[in-house]
Amino acid sequence: MSGLNASLGYFVAAVIFAALVRTLLKKWPRFSFILEFASSFMLVACRLEVQTIVDVGEWAGGLGPDVTFTILFVVLLTHGVICGDASGNPTLVVLKFLQLEATILPTLLAVAVQFLGAHLAILVAVYYWSLELTDMHMIKNLMARECSTSLLVSVLHGFFTECVCTLFFHLVLLNLRRRPALIRVPLIAVLLTFLSYSARGYTSAYMNPSLSYGLTFHCPGFTFTEYAVVYWLGSLTGMALALVLYVGHIPRIFAKNLIYSQKTRSRVPKGDKGGKKI
Template sequence: MSGLNASLGYFVALVIFAALVRTLLKKWSQLSFVLEFASSFMLVGCWLEVQTIVEVGQWAGGLGPDVTVTMLFVVLLTHGVVCGGASGNPNQVVLRFLQLEASILPTLLSVVSQFLGAHLAIHIAGYYWSLELTDMHMIKNLMASSCSTSLLVSLLQGFFTECVCACIFHLVHLNLRRRSALIRVPLIAVLLTFLSHTASVFTSAYINPSLSYGLTFHCPGFTLTEYMVVYWLGPLTGMILGLLLYMGHIPRIFAKNLFYSNKTRFRAPKGDKGEKKKV
């Protein structure tokens, strides 16, 4: 139980940091890329600890799969509440760019900030594990240099898994983005938890380039290029497919609708041509 208490303290510290950044910069929309930095930092940092519980918590801390799934859902739910519009996901930033909702410079700044946040989270988590506050963290610290990769299948299977999961996620996200946060945030958290748990024997369905960079790119087993194909190109392809299925076109690239007609399904009934004019 002490291992879980230490993890909860770590989670709270990351959440407080992200909440402070959002509070301080809420009025400066031009600094939204800093919010993306904090969002990515929180998400990667928390998920690294969840991953630790998955890998060693069951036999070092008595924490079963039910605990890890619950903690992942709570992390995703808290991230959605605290970070608001800052997704911490480069693909969602690129999606806004493709929808003509953002220009090139803010998009680039946000993507770079997200990867910087993920990179910092790796170092912070490593320092936290090096403190060896519990047996679980002591073992994780010993395993840090030889972590287990999340990619457990071939490149083709991994690419297909990330692509399909990303397509499903973005379709749901696009359909929910106009809904109230009270509906959207919990549903997105449930969906991401379900996808991650279902795909845990394939790629873990990170569908987030900065998240996958922080969680598995430093693990041996595959080259950087192979990881990029699965965890960057796969989700990007799925995002583009999701946008095409949702809108029928990509506004930034072409305006022609490939799937849907602009005509309304139902036409208003025309008036009787022989109707007499009122006097």
């Protein structure tokens, strides 16, 4: 329980940081892209600690899967509430670009700061573990350089898994985007938790290039290129397929709808064109 108390303090600190950045930037909307930095930092920092609880807490602290996935759901729900439209997910930023909702420069800035936030989260988490506040963190600190990769299958199988999970995630997200946040945020948190649980024996279904970079790219077992194929190319491919299935084409690339007919059917009342006969 003391380990969970220390983790709770860590989670609260990450949430407060993201909330402060969001509050401060309300006065400077031109720097709103920094919200993506805070969002990515909070998400990766919290998920690193969740991963610690999964890797160590289940056998060292007696914490079962029910506890760990409940914590994951709460983290994802809190992230959705605190960060709002700042997803901390490069695929969602690229999705807006492909839908003609953003230009190239804001897109590049957002993606860059998302990876910067993820990298900073790694540094903060490593320092936090080095404090060895609990036995769980002491063990994690010893294991830090020998972390277990989340990619437990072949590169091709992993690419397919991330692609399918991302495809399903974005299809649901596109259908929910006009729903009120009170409905959308909890449903997305449930969906992400479910996909993570379902794919835990394959890739863990991160569906987020900056998140996967923070959680598994530094772990041995695969090369950087192989991780990129699975977690970056797989996620982007799934997102693009979801957009094509949802709207019929990719607006940034194809003007013509590739799937759905754009013909409008207008019903003309039967009768003489000259008007009614009296």
